[in-house]
Amino acid sequence: KEKVEITKEQRTLMKVIVDAYSTHQIPQDVAKKLLQEQYSADENFLLLTEMATSQVQVLVEFTKNIPGFLSLDREDQIALLKGSAVEAMFLRSAQVFSRKMPSGQTEVLEERIRKSGISEEFIIPMFNFYKSIVSLHMVQEEQALLTTITILTPDRPYVKDQQAVERIQETMLELLRKLCVLQRPQEPQYFARLLGRLTELRTLSHYHAEMLTSWRTNDHKFTPLLCEIWDVQ
Numbered sequence: 001k002e003k004v005e006i007t008k009e010q011r012t013l014m015k016v017i018v019d020a021y022s023t024h025q026i027p028q029d030v031a032k033k034l035l036q037e038q039y040s041a042d043e044n045f046l047l048l049t050e051m052a053t054s055q056v057q058v059l060v061e062f063t064k065n066i067p068g069f070l071s072l073d074r075e076d077q078i079a080l081l082k083g084s085a086v087e088a089m090f091l092r093s094a095q096v097f098s099r100k101m102p103s104g105q106t107e108v109l110e111e112r113i114r115k116s117g118i119s120e121e122f123i124i125p126m127f128n129f130y131k132s133i134v135s136l137h138m139v140q141e142e143q144a145l146l147t148t149i150t151i152l153t154p155d156r157p158y159v160k161d162q163q164a165v166e167r168i169q170e171t172m173l174e175l176l177r178k179l180c181v182l183q184r185p186q187e188p189q190y191f192a193r194l195l196g197r198l199t200e201l202r203t204l205s206h207y208h209a210e211m212l213t214s215w216r217t218n219d220h221k222f223t224p225l226l227c228e229i230w231d232v233q
């Protein structure tokens with residue numbers, strides 16, 4: 001039986017990442033709007049756009065706290081953020097469905113996503129993904145590390161120094177592997193299941209590109225930040 005233990009520096013790394021992950025959250029006033037605004041498809045789209053914009057700001061702040069990220073080439077930092085934003089946001093929005101948000105916000109959020117002009121062909125895989133994340137019952141350390149690993153994917157478009165990204169990602173993968181072994185000794189495949197979700201995320205981000213196109217053909221507007229990070233308009 002492999003004797004797994006977390007080293008002191010791994011514990012420090014874990015604390016930095018989890019603190020950053022829990023500190024940067026969507027502001028309450030944005031989340032509260034979920035319950036207030038009325039329910040038209042346009043109103044829902046507008047709210048989701050506002051949440052996505054806020055989520056990107058949260059994501060940028062979180063990423064800056066990933067040890068080693070700011071020492072990467074600046075253009076590579078941008079390429080990693082642009083390449084991973086949708087995947088990180090799907091992970092984060094899935095986690096909203098994992099932990100019940102206060103006062104029925106989760107149900108309202110689901111309704112607003114279902115009624116925001118997204119066609120059924122994308123709604124189905126999106127909510128299947130949410131279910132697959134909920135079923136993992138991830139703890140916060142796992143959520144934070146899985147998001148970090150997604151951001152540090154070396155083979156995103158336009159990344160020049162992939163080795164530098166790989167080195168940091170490997171540190172995070174090793175830490176997550178140990179955590180899984182320690183937290184779930186009865187589930188030896190749990191780490192592999194977590195990484196399997198990253199494959200699902202890639203598929204979702206391809207669907208997402210089509211979602212954006214169909215929204216745009218219906219003349220939906222995005223915010224400047226979303227246009228920049230998603231290369232639309």
Ligand SMILES: Cc1cc(OCc2c(-c3c(Cl)cncc3Cl)noc2C(C)C)ccc1-c1ccc2c(C(=O)O)cn(C)c2c1
Nearest residue numbers: 025026031045048049051052055086089090092093096113
């Ligand atoms: C729930 C959602 C949706 C969202 O984007 C909404 C969108 C998406 C899209 C879709 Cl629908 C689903 N997943 C990922 C994408 Cl990126 N694609 O385009 C849009 C907009 C531009 C219409 C962005 C962010 C959140 C989100 C995330 C975290 C929290 C949170 C917490 O952490 O406590 C509390 N609240 C209310 C949250 C809301």
